[in-house]
Structures are given as C-alpha cells and as structure tokens.
Amino acid sequence: MSEAKDKSICPHCGEQMKKWASPVTATWGGEFLWICFNDNCGYYQRGWDHTFKKIGVKASYRHRYDPETGQEGPFPVNSPDAGKDGIIDG
Numbered sequence: 263m264s265e266a267k268d269k270s271i272c273p274h275c276g277e278q279m280k281k282w283a284s285p286v287t288a289t290w291g292g293e294f295l296w297i298c299f300n301d302n303c304g305y306y307q308r309g310w311d312h313t314f315k316k317i318g319v320k321a322s323y324r325h326r327y328d329p330e331t332g333q334e335g336p337f338p339v340n341s342p343d344a345g346k347d348g349i350i351d352g
C-alpha cells in the first residue's frame with residue numbers, strides 16, 4: 263500500500279482516477295473532477311445493489327473528488343458507460 267495521500271487515487275480500490283469534465287464545464291477551461299472509472303471498484307460495484315435496494319432503481323455511483331473544492335462524494339451513473347465520454351486523456 264502506498265503511504266502517499268494522493269487524492270487522485272481512489273480510496274476504495276487504489277486505482278488512479280480519471281480526469282473528467284462535463285460537456286458544459288469543459289468549455290470553461292481547466293476545470294475537472296477526478297472520478298474512479300474502474301469497473302471493478304468495490305464502491306461502484308456495491309452501489310448497484312445498494313441503490314436498487316434503497317430506491318428500486320438500477321443505478322450506481324463512482325467515487326468523485328473535486329480538486330477545486332476538496333469535496334469527495336458519489337458520482338451517480340445509470341450504466342457502466344455513463345460519464346465515460348467526459349474522460350479527459352492526459
């Protein structure tokens with residue numbers, strides 16, 4: 263286990279998260295979120311079951327970190343590919 267507290271690393275699965283920007287915010291330039299797009303992430307995998315049991319909807323969430331505000335939380339998704347078109351490479 264790494265001892266570095268790198269916020270771009272998902273705390274749930276230890277994978278490097280992806281830079282992500284919504285089609286709207288991307289045009290502002292420079293603003294992005296870190297989102298864990300690892301399909302094997304336990305947080306994301308448990309989310310399907312949890313959300314379905316709780317509200318009866320087939321949906322989940324991925325771990326999200328906003329470097330602007332320092333806020334962490336769930337990024338809701340309704341399919342395995344949801345949000346993937348917002349991934350910024352590099």
Ligand SMILES: [Zn+2]
Pocket residue numbers: 272273274275276277298300303304305325
């Ligand atoms: Zn993860």
